[in-house]
Every structure is written in structure tokens, then in C-alpha cells.
Amino acid sequence: MKDEDLLPRNDCSRRIIHLDMDAFYASVEMRDHPELRGKAVVIAQDPRLHGGHGVIATANYRARKYGVGSAMPAIKAIQQIPKEELVFVDPDFAKYHAVSDQVHAIMHEVTDQIETVALDEAYLDVTQNKLQRSSVIELGCYMQQKIYAELQLTCSFGASYNKFLAKMGSEYAKPFGRTVILPQEARAFLAKQDIKEFPGIGKKTQAALRDLGINNGADLRAFGTRKLLEKFKKAGYYMAMQAYGIDLSPVRATRQRKSLGKERTFEPEIYDPVQAQTLLRQYCGEIAQSLQARGLVARVLVLKLRDRDFNTITRRQRLPAASNKAADFYPVAKELLDREPEFIENGLRLLGVSGGDLSGARYEEISLFPTDE
Structure with missing residues (x-):
């Protein structure tokens, strides 16, 4: 059995765009x-x-x-x-959310099959589209040109038959770039790409691959599916699929958020409680602005911590009242952080905070005047 026969059959019938705003x-x-x-x-x-x-x-x-x-x-x-x-x-962030909403409104002129990844990027399945156009590059250029004309901002897009290749395409020619990867061109394109360009292959895995003499897509395919499975288990299987240009994951239309949060991984780790508190205050402010921009309030606050040994915990605390204000979030978040001093003592690798149990803000919960927070 050939290595390729170990992988699922490719699907080249879809037309996927990954649109990514530039900086x-x-x-x-x-x-x-x-x-x-x-x-x-x-x-x-x-x-x-x-x-x-x-x-x-x-x-x-x-x-x-x-x-x-x-x-x-x-x-x-x-x-x-x-x-x-x-x-x-x-x-x-309130302004960035507002501009992001304008960008998404332009996307929705093309299709409602939109999977939002972040404020500045999304996948679109345009196999069937509202403009009834068959050319994927025409649809990408339509959005790119309209975003520039209406918002004076540039974006890049990649288009192909799956999400993985569309993502690689959008990164390939930034800024204000456009890249279309056809099925018959995919393997040749991937063969030339350095492994650091492959989505999902982190720095540690890159180092391990380079130790094996694998530096680009051609090396990845030549190494073989069986060996990748032996060395990297499940991750090796996905890398083999990428080497052959296979990604069957669907574009999942974004559902209404159940939570909204912010987290960061730190290299090197944080050992200073004051620095951790400063970041926590910043994150609470960003979440508050995001909720306000969306007209939402949170009833639960969740803190996420991970130390240098990858010990991970989440702690939840119900807020005294539904809110979208940093002044209400930070004291609760700080209290949760103060209960886990060993995570900072051992080196804080990840810090995250999120607002949960979201709902629309009632009129009495919205301040008509700005407050100094």
C-alpha cells in the first residue's frame, strides 16, 4: 500500500476563501x-x-x-x-470591533457561510454565493476592492479548494495580496513552502522536523506518512494530509458567542505578580470594550492559568451583577489570580480571562455617559 493510500480521498469540489486584513x-x-x-x-x-x-x-x-x-x-x-x-x-478595541463589523458586512454580501477566526480574518465557503459568480478570484477581488474603497483598508486573500490551502495563500503575498491555488497546482506549491509556513506546525515541531532533514513540503511528503505517524502520532497524520494538500474540515458558520475572552502565551514565562496583574487589568479592559461594542453583558468571569510545566486550571466566579465594565471585571479576576500564587511562582506561561454567560445588555445596564476606568 502506498503512503498516499493511508490518507482520506481528497475533495476538490469546494471553493474556499481566507480573507485576512493587513496589520x-x-x-x-x-x-x-x-x-x-x-x-x-x-x-x-x-x-x-x-x-x-x-x-x-x-x-x-x-x-x-x-x-x-x-x-x-x-x-x-x-x-x-x-x-x-x-x-x-x-x-x-471598541473601534476595531466596529470596523470588523463593517468588513464582515461586505463578506456577507458574498455569502453567509463565514467562519470568523478573529476580528481581522475569516474563512468563506463561496461554492454557492449570493453574487452567483463562479470565479473565486473574482469574488475575492470584489471584497478586496470594496473594503479598500469603503474603508480605506487593505486585505489579502487566498483561494483554493480547502481551508488549509486558502490560509497559506492569504499569507503568501501579504500585504494587499491575492493567491489562488488550483487543485492541479497544490502539490507543487506546497513542495516549495518552508515548514514554518504550514499552519499548525509550531516552533518545537519545526525544530524536530528539521532534525530529521525535513525543511519544506517536498521533504515532508518524501519522509512518508508511515514515518510521520510513528514519530508524531496524530499530529503526524495531519502533517501528511497537509503535504498532499488534503483538508476536509468544513467552513463552520460562526454561531453566537457564549463567551468572549483574551489570553496570551508567554515566552519566557512571567514570574512577577505585578506584571501579571497589569496584563490582567489590560485584558479586562479589552473584554469590556469588546462587550460594549457588541451590546453584550457578562454574568460570569473565567480565569485561565498555565505554568511552565503546562499545569492548567480555569476558575469561574459569578459576578454580583451582569456587566460589561472593566471596573467590575478586574477586582474579581484579581481575586481569582491571588488564590493561585504558585502559578506565578512556578512561571506563568499562559494568562487568560473571559466573560461568560453572555446576553444582550438591557437599557438600564448601559451607561449613557463615558466613565473614567
Whole structure:
């Protein structure tokens, strides 16, 4: 039996688009503040004003040339970007949610089969579409051009017969790129791609693959399905499927949220309780803004912790009253964090907080005037 025969039969009948906004948060700020153009824009609180703390939400492409990107400590931007170029901008998640809703409205002109991955990216199954067009590149260009004309923002898209290849396509030619991968071209395309470009293959697995002499898609396929299964078990099976351009997962139309949260993994781990509390306060603020932008309130707060040994816990606390305000979230989240000091003592690898049991905000729960939080 050939290695390929161990894998499921491919399905090339669908037409899938992965649409990804280019440096979304930074691009929105540069659009709204033209004076930022030509600068290395980092969306984060300025650590010089917050005791050296802060985490980068995203950075524009100029900043990325200096090796600065999302989830990094904000202090890295100061260390790596020339001071005459660097500009910190405090994130405004309520605004980003509003712009994301505008982008999604344009997507819905094409299809309602939309699987939202984040504020700035989504998969669309356009096999059947509202515009009744058969050309997948025509549909992608329609959205790309309309987003630019109406919102003055750029996006990239990849199009293919499955989600995996569409995702690789959208990353292939950023920014403002478009890549279509036809079934007959998929294996040749994948053969040339470095393994770091394959979605789902993390840094540790990349290192293990390179130790085996596997550096690109061609090497992955040549290594063989059986060996990948032996070495990497279930993950090896999925890598083999990727090497042959197989992904049968459907586009799942996004359902109404039951929770809304924020979490980050840290490398290196956090050992400073003050830093953890600062991040927790920031996350509570972001969740509050997101809920307010969507007209939702939460009745439950959930804290998630993971230490350097990958011990993971979640702790839930019902709020005194339904809320979408950071001032109500943070004290509860901090109390839950304070009950688990060993996670910081042992090195905090992941910190997450989410609001659960969501529902629409009643009029009496919405403040008509801004508050200082």
C-alpha cells in the first residue's frame, strides 16, 4: 500500500476563501491618523509610562522589519526600533470591533457561510454565493476592492479548494495580496513552502522536523506518512494530509458567542505578580470594550492559568451583577489570580480571562455617559 493510500480521498469540489486584513489594528490607526504614516506603529501601551509593562497587540509592517510583532513584550519595540521611527498607540478595541463589523458586512454580501477566526480574518465557503459568480478570484477581488474603497483598508486573500490551502495563500503575498491555488497546482506549491509556513506546525515541531532533514513540503511528503505517524502520532497524520494538500474540515458558520475572552502565551514565562496583574487589568479592559461594542453583558468571569510545566486550571466566579465594565471585571479576576500564587511562582506561561454567560445588555445596564476606568 502506498503512503498516499493511508490518507482520506481528497475533495476538490469546494471553493474556499481566507480573507485576512493587513496589520489590522495598526492600519486602522494609520487611516485615522495620517501623521502615523512613515512611522513604525506599535499597538500597545507605552511601557515607559507603565513601569516597563505592556504587551504588543500588533505592529505595522515597518515595525515588523525590526523583528517586532504581536504578543511580544512592548519593551522589545523600544530595544529594537529606532526611537525616531517608533510610535506607540494605545489599542481601541471598541473601534476595531466596529470596523470588523463593517468588513464582515461586505463578506456577507458574498455569502453567509463565514467562519470568523478573529476580528481581522475569516474563512468563506463561496461554492454557492449570493453574487452567483463562479470565479473565486473574482469574488475575492470584489471584497478586496470594496473594503479598500469603503474603508480605506487593505486585505489579502487566498483561494483554493480547502481551508488549509486558502490560509497559506492569504499569507503568501501579504500585504494587499491575492493567491489562488488550483487543485492541479497544490502539490507543487506546497513542495516549495518552508515548514514554518504550514499552519499548525509550531516552533518545537519545526525544530524536530528539521532534525530529521525535513525543511519544506517536498521533504515532508518524501519522509512518508508511515514515518510521520510513528514519530508524531496524530499530529503526524495531519502533517501528511497537509503535504498532499488534503483538508476536509468544513467552513463552520460562526454561531453566537457564549463567551468572549483574551489570553496570551508567554515566552519566557512571567514570574512577577505585578506584571501579571497589569496584563490582567489590560485584558479586562479589552473584554469590556469588546462587550460594549457588541451590546453584550457578562454574568460570569473565567480565569485561565498555565505554568511552565503546562499545569492548567480555569476558575469561574459569578459576578454580583451582569456587566460589561472593566471596573467590575478586574477586582474579581484579581481575586481569582491571588488564590493561585504558585502559578506565578512556578512561571506563568499562559494568562487568560473571559466573560461568560453572555446576553444582550438591557437599557438600564448601559451607561449613557463615558466613565473614567
